[in-house]
Amino acid sequence: MEKFVELIEAADIENFKLFIKSEESLSKLVDAKNQSLLHASAICGVDAILEALLQHESHHLSIEKLEEWVNLQNTDGNTAFMFAAMGGYNHIMEILIKHGAEIHTLNSQGKNAVHLAAEKDFAHTIALLAERNAKLTKHSLTRDTPLHLAVDMNAYKAVSLLIAMKISKRKIDGKGRTALHIAAKNNNSRLVRLLMLKGYNRYAKDFEGKIPKDLATEQDTIILFGANGVLEMFGFRGMIDDGGKKNYLPFSILCFLLITVVIIDGVFMENYNSATTYILSTMMLIDVGLVIFLITSDPGYVAKGDPNKLIKLYGDSANEVCPECFIIRLERSRHCFFCGRCVTKYDHHCQWVNNCIGARNLGAFYSFLLLTLTSCILLLYQCINAFIVSNSENTIDNISHSAFILVASLLCILGLFAFFMVFRLFLLHTKNFFLGKTSSERFSRSGLRLSQITTPSLKNFFTMCCNL
DSSP states (O other): OHHHHHHHHTTOHHHHHHHHHTOOOOTTOBOTTOOBHHHHHHHHTOHHHHHHHHHHHHTTSOHHHHHHHHTOOOTTSOOHHHHHHHHTOHHHHHHHHHTTOOTTOOOTTSOOHHHHHHHTTOHHHHHHHHHTTOOTTOOOTTOOOHHHHHHHTTOHHHHHHHHHTTOOTTOOOTTSOOHHHHHHHTTOHHHHHHHHHTTOOTTOOOTTSOOHHHHOOSHHHHGGGOOOOHHHHTTSSOOOSSTTOOOHHHHHHHHHHHHHHHHHHHHHHTTTOHHHHHHHHHHHHHHHHHHHHHHHSOOOBOOOOOGGGHHHHHHHOSSOEETTTTEEOOTTEEEETTTTEEEETOOEEETTTTEEEOTTTHHHHHHHHHHHHHHHHHHHHHHHHHHHHHHHOSOOTTSOHHHHHHHHHHHHHHHHHHHHHHHHHHHHHHHHHHHTOOHHHHHOSSSOOOTTOOSOOHHHHHHHHHTO
């Protein structure tokens, strides 16, 4: 037994074949943990030795006996197939499946191959098991599902793939905790955000009556559980626990305000500065047109791939795979859970226009900010000018002085509010453009860091604005 194991561990294929050639069946050779040479081959991941071993045994064992040997469990209940899953050796697993390996076997801890692959963050192995209809939500003896274990091990790739497969969000472990509880306990803000975006309930209680927030101890994680308030509802901060559902309220309010300002300004202000009124109305109408464009435009969606080629994607590339879109993540792209698509040069999902801002509409979004900011300044100028003119006149044509003051005051307040809100965004995106980076690249922990783009320049600005 020892000499064969040494050859397997050394991956000495030629000498291994030479040694077994003169041997009878090797199926009875096991160590103190009841591990066969098949276990050792799977642990080392040497497919040539595994195939040679199986070919040798096929001449000495019946089909039934060969399958029995392939599915032999050691003292911990692990088969060769399960060891291959632990090592992420898909090629070994496929060879074993051809020779009758059972993919649903449970070890002494009640774990199947999916549990073992999830713990090691082997998304490519989980993809293979999923294609073979392995049980993705099986509970172990401690009531842990593969997702619970992946979250507990901070295995981001495995978690991303498992939740992309639309497994139940209500699965709980032996303490009544969901995957979100585990992520919060580990203070993994990246996983907390991902799970909340996919709709995991932040108010779910475990058997002790604790919600996920109660288990978090670091401020970066705790802040993610803040209740959605006015700022989130109206689009000033992103809502991350709606399961990726779009929020139509900010978009509706924006369209209403733009049109309302055009109408009210035209009715009440024309007599005081008709030229300014016409210019402002024109600018606001152009703004409406830009909003319509931003709502309906393709921000740079990446075409979705073939779901049947997910295993190949994980196997062929060392780059990040998007399991939602079945593609290799392109440089400077990111998946938007609200739109359900990967977006090239992803900046952010804007609730005000109910669409992503990316490569193909970044310039239009910047133009919208610039035009809106200019409109706010013009509106404030017009209101101040109207106050001065109205106070110097005894009468106001067809409009009572009180009503006029009320309308002008409301427009002034609205203009000031919009100015400060848009001005901050305008400065942010101006800096982004000169740096040649998106908001996601600058501020997201998981966003692509482009260290080579650090010096502000006009070239960066036009490249970002015109998608060059």
